[in-house]
Amino acid sequence: MKFLAYAACSGLLLAACGTAHDAPAETQPRTDAPPAANAAAAAGAASTTFVESPDAAAKPFTATEMAKFNEPWAMTFLPDGRALVTEKRGALKLFQPGGGKGGVIGDISGVPKVSYGGQGGLGDVLLHPQFARNGLVYLSYAEAGDDDTRGAAVARAKLTLDAKGGGALSELQVIWRQVPKFDGEGHYGHRLAFGPDGKLWISSGERQEFTPAQDMRANAGKILRLNDDGSLPADNPFAGDGGVAAQVWSLGHRNPLGIAFDARGQLWNTEMGPKGGDELNRVERGANYGYPIVSNGDHYDGRTIPDHATRPEFRAPAVSWTPVISPAGFVIYSGSAFPDWQGDGLIGALSGQALVRVEFDGNGAREAARYDMDERIREVEQGPAGDVWLLEDGKGGRLLRLTPAAR
Template identity: 40%
Template sequence: MRVLLIGLFFMASTIGATAQTLQSSLGDLTLTRIASGFKTPWAIGFLPENQFLVTERRGRLYLVDPNGSKYRISGLPNVEAEGQGGLLDVLVPGDFAITQNIFMTFAKKQPRGSGTAVARARLDVNKRALTEVETIFEIAEGSSGGRHFGSRIAEGPDGSLYVTIGDRGDRPSAQNLATHNGSVLRIAKSGEAVDGNPFTGGTSAQAEIWSYGHRNPQGMAFDQSGRLWAVEHGARGGDEVNLVRRGKNYGWPVIAYGRHYSGGKIGEGTRKAGMEQPEHFWDPSIAPSGLMVYEDDLFDEWQGDIFIGSLKFDYISRLSGANLTEVEALKSAETKRVRDVRQAPDGTIWFISEDRGAIFQISR
């Protein structure tokens, strides 16, 4: 049974908001706008005391009250907002009540361009400010351009941080372990590589790499069994949902489902020994962003299902089954460029509509 105060928070969140109806396989659900007025919102992070955080790609972080009032947070690191880069994901870790620390991923200026970085900071909720801001990790220098930063961050069951890095538009680098490009990383909360990572044996490989051969993963989450799921953009076709495992090679750009934007063939085909197959792929591409594994009894029928936002076709994809399949598209006038999807503490489903500049809640 849920804690009453959590329930009261999300009841309060709907005060003054207009509820709409969202059609689904469970019947008509309630769709409520929680907060609005954002520009290029990218991620949501839930806080104690009935509040939450929202990032904007242009380099702003907001604290939002249950009534939808938002307050800009000061003290952010220097963010390089160019192309697809900027202030991206935010993580409120499980020990926030003790440490007051949050983690953010962002594009950081580097000598040859910019690269994905991770910052840790203490959040003073009362002063609406970050203090003790430190960049604890940034990818190896050498990337340029404004594409494929990846940049989702998730906390593992052991408390370590997992961070997605795109190939930065440099396709072959996703197969080069000497760079961080095209990988999922595993780092400590201090930024160092974690013992047990697969490439820490003194080779030229980057010790933070957990898996590689990814194109541009923009959604990632753990399920209740501790398995790590990620979704990444393909080119023209070939968006993939992958079950991310230690040391595995996910094939980009050697194998892929889809073709280059020019229509040309990608790599060697769709399969190769030593390279992993996706659990699911889309062709044509849906441009996925944000991934959530549902684990609550509010929507008991959806326990264990994966929810992924579509930037291209404006819906939330629900995937289910041992052979992972898209079984439902949750779509309304408000699911415009769904950038993030999250399960709230009370079991409701929240998402960011980038085009609407708003946060919405799905409830029964």
């Protein structure tokens, strides 16, 4: 089902509209570079730092393989040091680290049925801030609809662990859905985070449909803010508009695959641009980030998209990458194991096959280092001891633990 309100292109969206999906699946390699004119225009934007291709930095860590998973997508740590790991086909795993390398993997039952294919399947996993008291776990996933359509959904359930190294979900409740559902299997987004305000934040991709990112009748192409039960906060910027618009915190996003809060409580997101122009954004209340009207990249069929610098009413990215890195998992580090990284952003790069470190400076940011990992990095998490954990993408994706290198 297409979004019929956009069967014809408006003059505002003419440069970005098209009949075909704009990009291949984000699981495919991306090595595109932008036209020189676009690179020059983006470099002139005051709030945009253009990072070309920095030399690989010497690795200040040792990477130890701890386990392997089948198409892992996300992970989160439990208070006891064990971790939940999602696999895209619909499995939720419980990982118990060993004393050095390795560990034990168990199964969690009761996971909702997912629509697996393309970029779709089981996505993020997140604990409620009061998990130790209420046992609530949140999952995002692709959900099938009518007439061969799909959309992202978020459910919460109570997790009960057993003595055999596994457990079960119960009392599962779907608390959010992408509206409307579309055909195709791309750009679900569906990253989850709890903010310092106790609200649930969801990144919602525009489903390779372009225009929903600018339409307030759709919650695709947006960053969303909900109460922990899925209800609507009365102080959201568009709460008075009702409908799905009341969920929206910011709009004009393409495929946001990472969201994280810094120590000041400021939300940042990473997202994939089209052909060029991957982004790190400082997410502001009610702000419009311009997609598909503006982008620091272009369409895959060769059509240009006006640059952020041409439309100052739209928020420009704090960092823009061309050549692209295909950003995925994203955390802002706060541990003690890597003291030089405290307050820095750590981004998993898919096509970039790297761990990218970003330094923040107030409202700005810059890429500080890029560590070559020789594999596509799907997820980044901070461990209980301040170590950093990575999940590689795809079948047989390794779980890696990063610890400080010996000096």
